[in-house]
Amino acid sequence: MTAPLLRAVLDDLPGYQPAAGLYGGAATMRPLSANESPHAPLPGIREVVTAAGATINRYPDPDCCELTAALARVHDVDPGRVLVGGGSVALLQLLLHAVAEPGAEVLYAWRSFEIYPVMADLAGVTSVRVPLDGDDHDLAAMAARITAATRMVIVCSPNNPTGTVVGDSELRAFLDRVPPTCLVALDEAYHEYVRAPGAADGRALCDAYPNVVVLRTFSKAYGLAGLRVGYLLGAPGVVDRLRRATLPYSVNAVAQLAALAALGLAKELLRRVDATVAERTRVRDALLAAGWRVPDGQGNFLWLQLGEDASAFGTWCAKRDIAVRAFAGDGVRVSIGSVEDDDAFLAACAEWRSSTMGVKT
Numbered sequence: 513m514t515a516p517l518l519r520a521v522l523d524d525l526p527g528y529q530p531a532a533g534l535y536g537g538a539a540t541m542r543p544l545s546a547n548e549s550p551h552a553p554l555p556g557i558r559e560v561v562t563a564a565g566a567t568i569n570r571y572p573d574p575d576c577c578e579l580t581a582a583l584a585r586v587h588d589v590d591p592g593r594v595l596v597g598g599g600s601v602a603l604l605q606l607l608l609h610a611v612a613e614p615g616a617e618v619l620y621a622w623r624s625f626e627i628y629p630v631m632a633d634l635a636g637v638t639s640v641r642v643p644l645d646g647d648d649h650d651l652a653a654m655a656a657r658i659t660a661a662t663r664m665v666i667v668c669s670p671n672n673p674t675g676t677v678v679g680d681s682e683l684r685a686f687l688d689r690v691p692p693t694c695l696v697a698l699d700e701a702y703h704e705y706v707r708a709p710g711a712a713d714g715r716a717l718c719d720a721y722p723n724v725v726v727l728r729t730f731s732k733a734y735g736l737a738g739l740r741v742g743y744l745l746g747a748p749g750v751v752d753r754l755r756r757a758t759l760p761y762s763v764n765a766v767a768q769l770a771a772l773a774a775l776g777l778a779k780e781l782l783r784r785v786d787a788t789v790a791e792r793t794r795v796r797d798a799l800l801a802a803g804w805r806v807p808d809g810q811g812n813f814l815w816l817q818l819g820e821d822a823s824a825f826g827t828w829c830a831k832r833d834i835a836v837r838a839f840a841g842d843g844v845r846v847s848i849g850s851v852e853d854d855d856a857f858l859a860a861c862a863e864w865r866s867s868t869m870g871v872k873t
């Protein structure tokens with residue numbers, strides 16, 4: 513039988529493979545694989561979500577007017593510089609489609625967010641990957657790889673999965689070398705967790721560089737991963753053209769209202785972020801003391817450099833009902849979760865070390 517003709521690129525896509533045991537009524541795993549907030553939504557958010565249920569027979573505001581205005585106030589920019597989307601990943605997809613002329617290339621560090629190559633392939637944009645320097649972006653090498661075909665550069669800071677940030681002065685020096693015709697997307701999904709002094713802040717950079725857009729999300733620090741809402745800040749001339757290409761009604765009404773409520777509760781939510789940052793330090797210190805190699809991650813996750821042992825360690829954790837994200841041959845990313853889940857993870861790490869040490873000696 514002849515199958516319908518679909519683009520050949522679909523055959524090669526890996527597909528997103530979430531850890532088993534995380535979804536459905538019988539979820540049993542400790543969820544440390546997706547960098548979610550471990551905190552249940554605040555009562556103020558739950559109330560808004562419940563109330564919003566009463567109006568879901570109506571389409572949502574396609575322009576997200578109230579949320580856009582609120583974000584513009586928070587970031588002290590004109591609303592014309594804000595674009596809300598159904599998760600920052602949807603905005604990333606929009607950006608790739610927006611630059612996808614034949615022959616277009618997108619440049620990014622590797623390893624970085626696993627979705628970049630998939631979305632680039634789907635958009636028909638050629639990926640150019642520049643290896644990390646250790647765990648860090650190699651901005652000099654990236655600048656050297658820019659050609660006339662480079663239509664977009666993605667800089668992920670903190671970088672998923674290594675957790676490292678790019679410095680403000682290094683990023684400015686890099687941006688000075690990027691042609692103004694080439695878009696630069698700063699993926700700052702974990703911005704609120706950054707404590708490293710001197711880290712770049714996209715909000716300031718997109719004022720100075722009209723080719724820079726900043727991606728932020730309500731999925732992590734603001735605890736709304738299940739509702740799918742993120743946003744982009746950029747120059748009006750860029751944002752205006754992107755806005756025309758958005759999928760109508762792609763940010764649902766519940767998400768819009770919950771995100772608005774979350775902005776109103778930012779103080780409380782950011783206190784939770786402080787707690788996660790403290791927990792990140794506790795977990796990392798414990799791992800370092802036990803002899804693990806763990807970079808100074810600035811997101812709500814840590815990166816364990818395991819090389820050839822990465823997959824086996826991922827399976828080891830899964831057998832103990834702990835979902836982590838393993839990248840074969842490279843490392844394992846583990847989210848900072850509740851103290852109880854993190855302690856279970858640290859216990860699995862200790863067992864792993866004593867068992868493998870036992871094998872090796």
Ligand SMILES: *Cc1c(COP(=O)(O)O)cnc(C)c1O
Pocket residue numbers: 547598599600601602625668672699701728729730731732737740741742
């Ligand atoms: C989690 C994450 C996002 C957020 O995606 P949403 O679609 O907003 O949930 C974006 N970029 C990176 C690098 C991430 O890790």
